[in-house]
Amino acid sequence: MHTQAVLKFVRLSPLKGRLVADMVRGKKVDEALNILKFSNQRAAGLIKKVLESAIANAENNNGADVDELRVAEIFVDGGPVMKRSADRISKPTSHVTIRVSDEKKK
Numbered sequence: 001m002h003t004q005a006v007l008k009f010v011r012l013s014p015l016k017g018r019l020v021a022d023m024v025r026g027k028k029v030d031e032a033l034n035i036l037k038f039s040n041q042r043a044a045g046l047i048k049k050v051l052e053s054a055i056a057n058a059e060n061n062n063g064a065d066v067d068e069l070r071v072a073e074i075f076v077d078g079g080p081v082m083k084r085s086a087d088r089i090s091k092p093t094s095h096v097t098i099r100v101s102d103e104k105k106k
Helices: 014-024 029-037 042-062
Strands: 002-010 070-078 082-084 089-091 094-101
Touching: 002 042, 014 029, 014 042, 014 070, 014 094, 029 042, 029 070, 042 094
Parallel strands: none
Antiparallel strands: 002 094, 070 094, 082 089
16 A cells, blocks of 8 residues: 655755655655654755655555555655746755555565
């Protein structure tokens, strides 16, 4: 069973978000939360909140056991870019999607 949580239009560069996402992909959720908690990067806090939401969704909606969950998929896609001033300042946004699963790793 897969359960997901999505955060859209967050003011975060997709490249910086993907660096943090690569650290937790495929790990058990308690290990992933521990990695994100002690990471110095700003993206880690945002991804941690989305992961906690995905865990809560799995527990509340599907009755999943939290100890068995692992991060099945995590990806950070680019969103719309806000363009500011005549100097071409671009402010990127991202969409963060996390899917947790209680199935065994293949």
